[in-house]
Amino acid sequence: MGQDRVVWYVAAIHRASLPDGDNDNPPFLLRLPHRNCSLMARFDGFSEGARRVLDAADRLAHDDNRSTWDSRHLLHALWTDESRAAELMRQAGLTQSALNTGFPLASIAPDRRRETNIVESTVDYDELLRRQQSLLGASRRIAADREDIGTEFLLAGLLAVDADLASRLAQIGVDANRLASASADPSLDAAEPIDVQIELRSAAVVATDEMDTSRVLDAAANRAREGLRVVEDFVRFVLDDAGLSERLKTLRHRLRVELESYGGADLMLARDTQHDVGTQIQTATESRRESPRSVLLANTRRVQEALRTLEEFGKRIEPTAAAAIGQLRYDFYTIERAVYGSWRSRERLQDAHLYLLATDGMCARGLGPAVKAALAGGVDVVQLREKNLTDRRLIELARMLRDWTLAADVLLIINDRPDIAALVNADGVHLGQDDMPVREARRIVGGEKLIGVSTHHLDQARQAVLDGADYLGVGPTFPSVTKSFSEFAGLDYIRAVADEVSLPWFAIGGISLENARQVHEAGGRRIAVSSAICSADDPEAAARQLRAAVASAP
Incomplete structure (x- = not known):
């Protein structure tokens, strides 16, 4: 070719x-x-x-x-x-x-x-x-x-x-x-050159520890948000507590605001889940939850630990936000106690519907016969309410009631006196708004004793929940012969507490067999009475009828 x-x-x-x-x-x-x-x-x-x-x-x-x-x-x-x-x-x-x-x-x-x-x-x-x-x-x-x-x-x-x-x-x-x-x-036809002033600056190299800090903050933020959501779902669906749900929602919002100071959503740019060694580590307890309570406890601890990590590592980025997250952690401790306390009290008081306030002066046949008859009639809780006795006499009565209530498997509460409650090994103490704070009473009676608090409006009820009360007295509902009030919270207060509070509570004040149905219709499932039983000709029959009224009301 x-x-x-x-x-x-x-x-x-x-x-x-x-x-x-x-x-x-x-x-x-x-x-x-x-x-x-x-x-x-x-x-x-x-x-x-x-x-x-x-x-x-x-x-x-x-x-x-x-x-x-x-x-x-x-x-x-x-x-x-x-x-x-x-x-x-x-x-x-x-x-x-x-x-x-x-x-x-x-x-x-x-x-x-x-x-x-x-x-x-x-x-x-x-x-x-x-x-x-x-x-x-x-x-x-x-x-x-x-x-x-x-x-x-x-x-x-x-x-x-x-x-x-x-x-x-x-x-x-x-x-x-x-x-x-x-x-x-x-x-x-060359394009007109652009007259620009270019200032060359040395680029700040992102140090490895900065990326590591962002990874830590991103992971901790995820744990905190996830844990808060689980706790909120527990409060919302298990406790059915609107008040605590609102507090948790507010806390989540506050956390989101503070996380913006750390970089907000941009933190996830440092995320490297595929190479996170922690994703392959799991203990035996993490793979199972025995009860809703165990779910609650696991996630409250997760939130606390995550908030602490956010606080400590956040100090490298924005100290002010870190301090705010530290306060969030303290606020969550209070909410955690209220949530757990509500759950525990619901379990301990789930069968307690009829509460007797026993005062010797209100009992036509004397305190002893009236209380014994009430126990036979089905009361679930007895409170020894004596304002004018000497300590010696009060202790004698308390020990006597302790023996009777133990025999009947009924709870004994001492009014106003945590020291007497601890001394006679009562099941708890009840405090009024003018008595010592819950935290002081708790130091005397310990963590296992019940502490009840009288409340007369919704703010007092909310505060008592956060203070760590185990149950509430809610009233006065009607005029009472045992105690005089210038104002009555009435059935509206019963409805408000029923809508918001999951902590066990007893409607109190002038409740009798005749008006117990109204209390139930307003949302009250537990009642506390005094003269309706103690002043009755037949305290046992009165107790039995009231117990049946509470249990059978629609």
Whole structure:
């Protein structure tokens, strides 16, 4: 074959004909050069961009089943390279759709892909070399003394050597004269330089410990939010306590506000869960929960630990927010005690519905006979309420009632005197609004004793819950012969407490068999009485009737 010819063999070959072929795959095209020759003249002086465009034009021709490129391939290569030439073409009015319309590139027909005969395609090598040398020479002449001949000069050379190109460009709306002038002297249409003042600053390298801190804060924030949600769900669905639910919701909102000072949602950018060694560590106790109580305890501890981590690591980022989160932790301790206390008290008092306040002066037949009869009639709690006895006499009565209530498996509460309650091993103490605070009484009677608190409006009830009371007295509901009040909280207060408080509570004040149904309809499920039993001709029958009224009311 002559030295002035270049031969490309185009063969359709099945993969099955290759050593590792696959008979199920369709045939493909394989081009093999007959001899190694350069189709391009020397690239000396041309920019990397210009060389890249010439290579791209050759690939486009190759894909178009041509042995060499023509003006169409070079125009497409200049356009897709997003070079200076492409910018000039856009300024002259060229668009992608216009380029595709005016200079289409034919694809290889599907039936050609299935041919199995070897096809020889030849081209006059002298003509090929002449065209390319002419184009490159024209580009060099237009570029004059420039050391780096860019893509704009390739475009100018193409317009200079292809006589038909200008008219074909005009047909698709391109200003060929402007394009020729601009490409020959690119400075004419060069974009106006932007006058900017650039100040170089040394970039602050994000230290490893900063990323580590963000990872810790992100993980702790997740634990705190998740734990708070579990505790809130427990309070909402298990305790059905609107007041404590509202407090937990408020605390979650406060936490979200403070976390914004740490970076908020951006903290998760430091998250790397896939490589967190802690995700693979799990103890036996983490995989099971024996009761709702165990779920509560596990998640209250999770919240406390997470808040502490947020506080400590947050001091590196925003000390003020860290201090606020520290206060959140203290506030959560109070809520935790109230939640757990409500749960525990509900369990201890779940069967306690009838509460007797026993005063010797109110009992027609004496304190002893009245209390024994009431125990036989079904009271669940007995409170020794004596204001004017000496300590010696009070202790004697308390010990006597302790023996009787233990025998009947009934709770004994001592009014006002935590010291006497502790001394006789009563089940608890009851405090009025003017008596010592719950926290002081708790220091005397300990954590296992019940502490009840009298309340007369909703704020007092809310505070008693947070103070750690185990049950509430709610009233006065009606006028009473045992105690005088200038104002009565009434049934509205009963309804308000029923809507908000899950801690066990007893409606008190003037309740009798005649009005017990009204209390129940207002939401009261437990009642505390005095004269209704102690002053009755038959305390046992009165107790039994009241117990039945509380239990059977709709």
